[in-house]
Amino acid sequence: MSVAKQLYQLQEVDVELESVEQALSQTASQLGESQAVVRTQAELRSEHEHLEELRRQQHSAEWELDDLVNKLAAAEEQLYSGRIKNPKELTSLQHEVEGLKARRDQLEDKALEIMSQVELAEASVTTKSSALKRLEAEWHSQQQQLSAEMERLKAIVSELKQKRELLAANIDPKAVEFYGELKKQKGTAVAKVEQGTCRGCRISLSTAELQKARGGSLIQCGSCGRILFLP
Numbered sequence: 212m213s214v215a216k217q218l219y220q221l222q223e224v225d226v227e228l229e230s231v232e233q234a235l236s237q238t239a240s241q242l243g244e245s246q247a248v249v250r251t252q253a254e255l256r257s258e259h260e261h262l263e264e265l266r267r268q269q270h271s272a273e274w275e276l277d278d279l280v281n282k283l284a285a286a287e288e289q290l291y292s293g294r295i296k297n298p299k300e301l302t303s304l305q306h307e308v309e310g311l312k313a314r315r316d317q318l319e320d321k322a323l324e325i326m327s328q329v330e331l332a333e334a335s336v337t338t339k340s341s342a343l344k345r346l347e348a349e350w351h352s353q354q355q356q357l358s359a360e361m362e363r364l365k366a367i368v369s370e371l372k373q374k375r376e377l378l379a380a381n382i383d384p385k386a387v388e389f390y391g392e393l394k395k396q397k398g399t400a401v402a403k404v405e406q407g408t409c410r411g412c413r414i415s416l417s418t419a420e421l422q423k424a425r426g427g428s429l430i431q432c433g434s435c436g437r438i439l440f441l442p
């Protein structure tokens with residue numbers, strides 16, 4: 212086998228290796244925290260806090276209402292007991308009862324309003340919780356898939372590295388070194404020759420160049436400097 216062909220085979224392995232390594236690093240970059248999960252967790256926390264605050268308000272409104280209802284009952288009991296004869300006192304008590312009733316109505320409205328807010332907040336927490344569970348499950352299965360994919364790619368990388376080592380061991384070390392330098396400079400070190408043209412730069416080769424390449428000697432394209440490989 213000509214050195215050019217050996218180097219071309221080495222290059223094919225290198226190209227595959229690079230593409231698998233790129234896929235591996237891309238996969239690795241997808242591992243880790245999910246922005247959507249983190250964001251939803253934060254939203255859920257703040258909705259929980261909001262709900263707790265509303266529940267506190269609800270309890271304090273209910274206590275206040277209880278207290279007022281007791282006061283009103285006591286005032287009404289006194290008003291209708293017949294124990295108070297003084298008309299001035301009775302009128303003042305009457306006013307007190309009316310004031311308490313008005314305040315009670317206000318508080319009842321307020322308590323109802325808070326209750327409906329609590330219900331809304333509870334529904335919102337429930338919805339957000341199930342959205343979070345769904346996202347977490349998705350994320351978990353995605354992470355598992357990514358881990359499995361990484362294992363698969365790592366195995367391919369190590370296979371290709373072995374293959375490369377075996378190939379390189381059978382090539383003249385000087386040629387491998389030259390290939391490496393050319394690869395650094397040009398990205399692609401070996402160019403196929405097709406229909407008398409270098410596929411690296413698409414320029415037609417001279418008859419002399421073609422003859423040399425056909426002979427199997429290691430020659431470079433006169434235009435782009437790549438190693439020529441005639442299949």
Ligand SMILES: [Zn+2]
Nearest residue numbers: 409412432435
């Ligand atoms: Zn060329």
